Amino acid sequence: MPDDFNRFATPGLGWSDVGDALSRMAATVADHHHGSPLPCGTPGDMLGAVAAELGPQCLPDNGIGEDRALAQVAELVAAYGLDLTHRLTAAHLQPPPLTVSVAADALASATNASLDTYDSGPATLAIEKWTIAALARLAGFGPSAGGVFGPGGSFSNLLAMLIARDHAAAKLRLDTRHHGVAALPRPLVFCSRVAHFSINRACATLGLGEAAVVAVDVDEQHRMIPAALQAALASTDGTPVAIVATAGTTDFGTVDPLPEIADIAARHDVWLHVDGAYGFGSLFSDRLRHLVHGIDRADSVTLDLHKIGWQPAAASLLLLRDEELFSALERNVAYLNPEDDEEAGFGGLLGHTLQTTRRPDVLKVLATFLAYGRTGIGEMLDACHSAARYAQARIVAEPQLELVAPVTLTTVVFRYRCQDLDTVNAELRRRLISSGTALIGRTRVHIAGDEAPSTCLKLTLLNPTSTGLDIDELFDELLRHALEVESENTEYAIAEVQVHE
Numbered sequence: 001m002p003d004d005f006n007r008f009a010t011p012g013l014g015w016s017d018v019g020d021a022l023s024r025m026a027a028t029v030a031d032h033h034h035g036s037p038l039p040c041g042t043p044g045d046m047l048g049a050v051a052a053e054l055g056p057q058c059l060p061d062n063g064i065g066e067d068r069a070l071a072q073v074a075e076l077v078a079a080y081g082l083d084l085t086h087r088l089t090a091a092h093l094q095p096p097p098l099t100v101s102v103a104a105d106a107l108a109s110a111t112n113a114s115l116d117t118y119d120s121g122p123a124t125l126a127i128e129k130w131t132i133a134a135l136a137r138l139a140g141f142g143p144s145a146g147g148v149f150g151p152g153g154s155f156s157n158l159l160a161m162l163i164a165r166d167h168a169a170a171k172l173r174l175d176t177r178h179h180g181v182a183a184l185p186r187p188l189v190f191c192s193r194v195a196h197f198s199i200n201r202a203c204a205t206l207g208l209g210e211a212a213v214v215a216v217d218v219d220e221q222h223r224m225i226p227a228a229l230q231a232a233l234a235s236t237d238g239t240p241v242a243i244v245a246t247a248g249t250t251d252f253g254t255v256d257p258l259p260e261i262a263d264i265a266a267r268h269d270v271w272l273h274v275d276g277a278y279g280f281g282s283l284f285s286d287r288l289r290h291l292v293h294g295i296d297r298a299d300s301v302t303l304d305l306h307k308i309g310w311q312p313a314a315a316s317l318l319l320l321r322d323e324e325l326f327s328a329l330e331r332n333v334a335y336l337n338p339e340d341d342e343e344a345g346f347g348g349l350l351g352h353t354l355q356t357t358r359r360p361d362v363l364k365v366l367a368t369f370l371a372y373g374r375t376g377i378g379e380m381l382d383a384c385h386s387a388a389r390y391a392q393a394r395i396v397a398e399p400q401l402e403l404v405a406p407v408t409l410t411t412v413v414f415r416y417r418c419q420d421l422d423t424v425n426a427e428l429r430r431r432l433i434s435s436g437t438a439l440i441g442r443t444r445v446h447i448a449g450d451e452a453p454s455t456c457l458k459l460t461l462l463n464p465t466s467t468g469l470d471i472d473e474l475f476d477e478l479l480r481h482a483l484e485v486e487s488e489n490t491e492y493a494i495a496e497v498q499v500h501e
């Protein structure tokens with residue numbers, strides 16, 4: 001029989017020669033880099049330019065070879081992409097990743113191991129178990145804790161709500177796995193008004209409906225008011241499925257009062273989930289760890305090391321105080337983890353999540369912890385916190401700027417004072433982006449004394465190498481562009497009035 005297995009060009013596989021390919025790609029990125037946080041121009045320009053370089057939208061019949069393909073992709077990303085390492089990039093909870101984690105992430109891709117069964121990657125399975133145990137210990141959990149890595153904070157929150165839902169059902173002797181959620185009488189999830197929207201989405205996805213979310217009032221620092229939570233629980237005739245406390249709100253970094261909320265959860269016998277996607281990282285810092293005091297009383301915790309942790313996305317983790325409670329997700333599948341294989345020790349973490357094939361995101365996390373230790377990561381957070389406090393001081397010193405909330409972690413929310421607040425602040429951010437000057441964030445806040453919420457600007461400072469000079473340059477540019485935008489807006493408003501007269 002003819003051997004026609006290898007009639008095609010032999011492809012490179014796995015780790016072979018990847019070092020050279022990576023070096024060449026890094027050089028290409030450096031050569032073609034636009035030098036700004038985002039490239040200058042409009043989104044339409046960029047999308048058009050990339051599409052034009054790729055040509056007609058159909059897969060090529062013939063390849064151009066590995067070297068040219070990698071060079072082309074690297075050129076596109078360098079010329080039209082985002083630079084998180086730029087000194088004036090400060091928009092989202094999206095840090096510049098550490099080089100050590102980028103390199104270890106390449107190892108994860110090269111091995112292509114998975115976490116579902118022992119035979120899909122024994123080393124990565126052992127490393128994930130070790131790392132989860134170490135992070136659970138940092139959270140203050142005991143030896144019965146467990147966890148699972150996943151593709152983001154939204155997903156970890158979804159898993160937490162699923163486990164809480166089935167825990168609530170089990171208390172009523174209902175089994176959602178077979179009967180769905182219809183049998184659960186008016187399920188409710190209590191979280192603050194500024195909790196992350198992934199909680200609402202999780203409730204929708206899990207069949208509880210977004211109407212299940214009870215939005216509890218917050219104080220002037222955007223933290224859940226325990227008395228309001230208590231009142232909401234006391235007055236409900238529904239089934240409380242979970243209380244979600246946020247440790248590190250997306251906009252303000254504030255932390256709900258965890259000890260008081262834990263007391264209430266215990267009194268009402270309700271699952272307590274702490275969404276620490278942003279704030280869990282405080283535990284790395286000797287200066288900031290006090291912020292999340294009480295987190296060890298949660299039943300489940302979400303933490304995102306692709307936020308505070310300087311990992312490439314994703315490196316999210318759901319921790320459970322009692323690993324047994326992953327049982328809601330447990331499955332035995334004939335082709336993966338039949339019971340006798342599991343009993344013989346060949347099981348993996350398939351039963352801890354909704355994913356089957358699962359990337360070993362943990363490799364970059366372990367490499368980072370080994371390289372820098374807890375205190376090294378904590379010092380990176382401290383540096384970003386100091387940068388945020390420096391920015392806060394600059395805002396307070398500028399008459400044209402108004403600080404919206406004091407700094408807790410690494411975000412600073414403020415607005416440019418002017419007549420047409422919403423239009424000017426929103427346009428200012430877009431102007432900074434499209435001029436290639438800076439990348440900052442925006443949000444909407446109801447500021448005390450205002451009739452309605454208004455558009456505010458936000459810095460999310462996650463570059464641990466940022467200096468005071470960088471922050472000053474950012475504000476100098478921002479104020480310069482703000483004057484331009486404001487005067488154009490005023491001219492436009494005058495012209496509009498004249499047209500209508």
Ligand SMILES: Cc1ncc(COP(=O)(O)O)c(C=O)c1O
Nearest residue numbers: 093152153154196248250275277
């Ligand atoms: C508090 C909080 N929870 C959850 C998430 C969702 O995380 P991810 O974007 O990784 O899904 C975010 C994202 O910013 C967040 O700020």
